[in-house]
């Protein structure tokens with residue numbers, strides 16, 4: 001299958017469209033800057049250490065929790081780091097932006113009568129901050145966060161619970177995500193149409209060691225922009 005064939009399927013037979021948030025719909029520059037710069041900066045201040053040392057400590061913490069529910073839980077991080085993570089996110093909310101053509105794509109999906117689902121590992125507080133800033137929340141029929149499903153998207157049990165919750169037909173479902181491990185997990189579960197969104201961040205690669213670096217896919221079917229899927 002190529003992207004052209006997938007586009008045809010999308011506007012003919014696909015019923016459910018599940019979309020990841022960070023890096024897929026939204027520019028991951030916000031998250032990269034947040035975890036790679038702002039958090040280490042504040043952590044260094046709080047614990048009287050250099051920025052470099054804070055970065056080292058934090059990046060190894062991030063790495064050890066990647067792909068777990070704790071990684072996505074900003075209350076966990078607030079406690080763990082003794083920093084008010086939601087308040088820090090609010091401070092840089094001006095960096096929250098949707099990728100180009102995302103809104104056009106969501107409008108087209110609604111017009112096409114698709115069931116549009118936000119499927120994210122992000123915490124509800126983060127979802128709320130991002131939806132408020134971008135005003136994209138109105139296009140979704142439903143939000144499923146991994147905390148509700150009990151597992152992150154990398155885990156097949158996320159998909160079992162998502163199917164129970166949404167009642168989608170795997171054969172008529174499209175899922176789009178920027179993280180290869182998550183895409184792999186959806187394919188293994190049997191979602192028929194799965195796409196990687198390239199160019200997760202508008203400003204190049206993620207800082208080394210932070211989760212979900214800005215990989216470009218050769219292995220999976222992928223798009224650079226949502227304009228490639230418009231009818």
Ligand SMILES: [Mg+2]
Nearest residue numbers: 020022023178
């Ligand atoms: Mg993502």
